[in-house]
Amino acid sequence: MSVVVEQYNPEWPQHFERIKSTLKLFLSEVxxxxxxxxxxxxxxGLAAKPIIDIDIIVTKENLDDAVSALxxxxxxxxxxxLGIVDRHALRDPDQRPPRNIYVCVDGAFQxxxxLSVRDTxxxxxxxxxxxxxxxxxLAALDLNIVDYIDAKSSIIQKILTKAGLLATEELAAIHAVNKKGHRQGAIKTNRLVLREFVMKDVAPFHALESIPEVVRYQTFEPRTLEQAKEEVVKIIQNxxxxxxxxxELAVxxxxxxxxxxxxxxxRTDEHGEALNLPHANLWFSFIPxxxxxxxxxxAMRAFIPVLPSPNILEIECDxxxxxxxxxxxxxxxxxxxxTEKAYECKGEWVDSLVYQKTVWVSADL
Structure with missing residues (x-):
């Protein structure tokens, strides 16, 4: 999903005011x-992604009430x-127009x-x-959102430095958050793109994981739409x-x-002791x-080099x-x-077959 940036639209403030009115109704008791x-x-006058970003600012004491009300x-x-302390993200089911909603703690540096970026x-x-x-x-380079945020981190630092309202350690923390770290930009192969999950993936993820054939050898039954949404949320959070x-990446x-x-x-064993080499348990599923x-x-050849190395890769299956x-x-x-009859799954005892490979520097696949 490539980032789209548009010239400034004077309707954006109007969209905000309408969304704000609805939010105030939901938050009337907070x-x-x-x-x-x-x-x-x-x-x-600023070019932007056509997504309305909204901060609902509350005291720490009212944070849980605000989230619960929404x-x-x-x-x-x-x-x-999502890795940013005191900024809590929520997905509004109404995405017309698209929006990001955050409940933010008053005074927190994020x-x-x-506010500093906006006002400056x-x-x-x-x-x-x-x-x-x-x-x-950057948008012309056909970047996805992870690479886009990473690429503009330097100009964000310039804006914040110009504002002069954040301490040096706070500027460093914001820079670290904007750098992608272990989050992945788009990984392109000859035919595929591997990318981080987004909430728009709930429907196709459900379509995949609700197929009995796909989950035949999994410990869970075909997922409901609500279960699929919960799983995608966990993937994004993790x-x-x-x-x-x-x-975990979408293909x-x-x-x-x-x-x-x-x-x-x-990275540790069952006793909390550090393993000599991290252990990576792999999985995959694709539409029939x-x-x-x-x-x-x-996809797996492209995915495995993403993992920190050295490590021991493992595929365990029925x-x-x-x-x-x-x-x-x-x-x-x-x-x-x-191992015969290793565990019970869906009412039957099944065998466990384990394959491994050690990767020292980079995966040679």
């Missing part, structure tokens, strides 16, 4: 300090802090960050135009945890979601229409799941164990 239009759409009255989806750009046309030009140039342990072919690849990285075309192998163990063999994994 002591809210202010509801602020932030982000680039709040700066007259979930209860507005059926918002709570996404958590709250001051949003409103009062400094030269800096506003420089920022807008950079945004348009992508922001540092150090990252849960890596896209010709603009369509066709599957997912993932890994859970273990994509089977037999090499998409899963192509031996009847020929797709999994044949994938392991194509990737150069070696069979290390076969």
């Amino acid at each position: 002591d809210v300090l202010s509801i602020e239009h932030v982000g680039s759409t709040s700066v007259p 979930v209860r009255h507005g059926e918002f989806t709570y996404l958590g802090e 709250t001051r960050n949003h 750009l409103r009062s400094n046309p030269e800096l506003r135009d420089e920022y807008g030009q950079i945004k348009l140039q 992508s922001c945890v540092t150090p990252r342990a849960h890596f 896209v072919h010709e603009g369509n979601f066709i599957g997912r690849v993932g890994a859970l990285l273990k 229409e994509s089977h037999g075309k090499g998409f899963a192998t192509e 031996p009847r799941n020929t797709g999994s163990w044949k994938m392991a063999e194509r990737l150069g994994f070696k069979k290390v164990s076969l």
Whole structure:
């Protein structure tokens, strides 16, 4: 999903006012300090992604009440802090127009960050135009949102330094948040794009994981739409945890979601002792229409180098799941164990087949 940046639209403040009116109804029983239009759409004359960013500013004591009110009255989806302390993201089910809603703690440096950027750009046309030009140039490069945010972190630092309202350590913290870290930009192969999950993936993820054939050898039944949404939220939340342990990317072919690849990285044993090498348990699932075309192998070859190395890669599966163990063999994994009746799954005892491969520097696949 490439970032789209548009020239300033004078309707954006009007959109904000309408959304604000609805938010005030949902929050009528909560002591809210202010509801602020932030982000680039709040700066007259600035090119921006056509997404209305809104900060609902509350005291720490009223944070939970504000979040609960939006979930209860507005059926918002709570996404958590997403790696940014005291800024809580929620997904508004009404995305006409698209919007980002945050409940922010008053006085927190991330709250001051949003307000400082907005106010500085409103009062400094030269800096506003420089920022807008950079945004348009980056959008022309066909970047996804992770790479886009990373690429404009330097100009954001320039704006914040000009504002002069944040301490040096706060500027450093904001710079670290804007750098992508373990979050992945678009990974492109000959036929595929691998990228981080977004909330728009709920429907295609449900379409995938609700197919009995796809989950035949999983410990869970076909997922409901609500379960799919909960899983996508967890994937998004886990992508922001540092150090990252849960890596999971959507796989896209010709603009369509066709599957997912993932890994859970273990750095300690069951006693909390550090492992000699981290252990990465891998998984993948793809829509049946994509089977037999090499998409899963192509995706896994691109995905594995994303994982921190050195590590021990592992694919564990029911031996009847020929797709999994044949994938392991194509990737150069070696069979290390076969345990009969290892665990009970969906009312039957199943065997466990384990393949492993050690990666020291970079994956040679």
